[in-house]
Amino acid sequence: MTHTLDTSSPLGTFEEHSPSQHFEHVLDLVAERRQEFEEKRHVPGDVIAEFKKAGIYRASAPRRFGGEPLPPAHFLRLIERISAVDGSAGWVASFGSSLIYLAALPLETQAELYADGPDIAFAGGLFPVQPAERVDGGLRIAGRWKFASGSKGADILGVGVKVEGDRTGRPRTALLRPDQIDIADNWDVIGMRGTGSHDLIVDGQVVPEKWTFVRGGEPTVDEPLYRYPVIPYAAQVLAVVGAGVARAALDQVIAEGGRASHTGGPVAADRASYRITVGRAEADLRSVRAFFYDITEQVWATVERGDAATPHQASLLRLASAHLAKTSFEVVRSAYQLAGIRAIVDGSPMQRYLRDASVVPQHAFLQEGMYDGAGAVLMGTQPFPGYL
Template identity: 75%
Template sequence: MTQSLESPAPVDSDARAADFDRVLSQVAERRAEFEEKRHVPRDMIAEFKRAGLYRAGAPKRFGGDALAPAEFLRLIERISEVDGSAGWVASFGSALVYLAALPLETQAELYADGPDVAFAGGLFPVQPAELVDGTYRVSGRWKFASGCKGADVLGVGIKASGGKAGQQNAGRPLTAVMRPEQVEIVENWDVIGLRGTGSHDLVADGALVPEEWTFVRGGQPTVDEPLYRYPTVPYAAQVLAVVGLGVARAALDQAIASGGRAGFTGAPKPAERATYRIAMGQAEAQLRSARAFFYETTGEVWATVEAGDPATPEQASLLRLASAHLAKNSFEVVRAAYQLSGIPAITDGHPMQRFLRDASVVPQHAFLQEGMYDGAGAVLMGVEPFPGYL
């Protein structure tokens, strides 16, 4: 039985806010557990769903919220202030914008039990797949499937001739959508930062995926709603960059709070030193400036697509630039806060340790590395950017 295509009932905003506050409290209580287990457990994913995070990217025609990007990004920012790994996993509530490129009939089946669907993907390295009689036979191994242990559906990157292969282009693979029972999760997420994201490898051995359950990442959506006119791949970069922002805010607040505490040596309190105050002022300005650019660009592009117009390549590029810039500056702010915190920050139980580890991972993501400045500069200069940038 498919989900009704009628407009969903109005959301009780007070109840949703209470659910979200409960999520923040639970994340604060369980963040050490996430780090120890190296993933966010399914019962926490259920709480994310209850708070609406996994219907945020689902189409309204299927009962979802299709939230404006800035609204969703601010939710992820707040979760990431509490725990970066939880924010990273929750951010994939936006990933359903990818699935809007599936045929409508497939989406109706996907949302048959409701719009609260958790999607995780390990798209690279792209693996060859054979299309026979409208079905792909999928085998291979894919990396970095963040949140895979709590996912309802999983996507992997494939390359094939025939079918939708003509829509494939550099940096935008064909994605095969599968149920968890079709995939083996290889638990090899052994890292320093964002330990709780459970970004393990996925393995498939001859899984059969009907062509109607495949789509081109960033491909033309079949749903005509404003959210699906918003640039898809830049949005995917935004939801990750904002994790770094949340972590940086928490680190800066920690450093500010520590400024009034006396040190071990009897020296003046940090807040009594001009060098400390200057550094804190600079870090605050740096973070707020990058955040303002990020949300200002988000609002401008959303206004365009909400009015019914497509986002321009220049706008899509600015989203990518603002995201990479935010990730870079967030890490720099965390590093400054760590250094300002002095010798206490080197202990394993100090909050700065987790902030530093988590923030360092965000600008390492392929969507957020410094090469994005090259792509943005190319668009500004009117020359062709590197393949896959737009």
């Protein structure tokens, strides 16, 4: 199976965007095992190991600790490529970006974290935020947290806590080893079944405060990637999964345009309604991707030259992400309708595309409210709390 793209492809060239020659193997592996991910409801550890070999999990580790941080647009295109093969695999791989959060840890803690190398798979169940009690040795943590995507393949996991007496008003993330956490196998969902986004349960573990950080807090590492807006980037890596799924769905109905109808009617490519829908969907997907990657490159140029991203730029990143998630789902829905009765069968790729794409705009970072926040910033009024 070959995944190299020519320069006319909407995803660009593989050679330009891959961090290693191993990436092509990863695409083949995901294609071979995507049904397994669906059935097991997680991406197994041996596949995570292959992601690491491809550089996915060192893509946001600090260079000073052996990482190979990638410019955001570069990393996003990698996730989009994986997602075009399987949405769940792309979603799990997208958390290769999450080490940017951990750049807010004390430097000595980061040195310990990366002592054995930069290929760290992080998973977090950050909500609902639970109270943490100060005790000798750190914070005593207990509770249950939801939506810990990739938890079964993680090297380190985070949970959201509110420390008693902390008047900053900002929750912290406490880091624990897998052997300190129980994973509740409860990921029973309609789409993105392979992400393994199970609940995390902690029963009275004590975590030293140096192993906690404020998500989106001031980084202790001074490298360009850690000046890029953290929360908008977290939205981007998820939104681009939808774009990959949409590309796969649209490519399928384009390829099937010459197939005969079950009813004996004209082939799809001979019907104006089919051609019009394909053309509109192609224009919509390419247009929203152009906005998404254009603002990504603009903000990266800003932080790379040493300046801080402006609130306007950060807001445009959030707007582009929400709009990409929404538009990608609409493209997949159009493709599903074009695919006809074949799409309803269990095991149909189109059925999985629809289910997976429907999940992306449901994420809190990508819901309709982001348009409200973006509109507020554009008009110079105060957006809702937490938007920026």
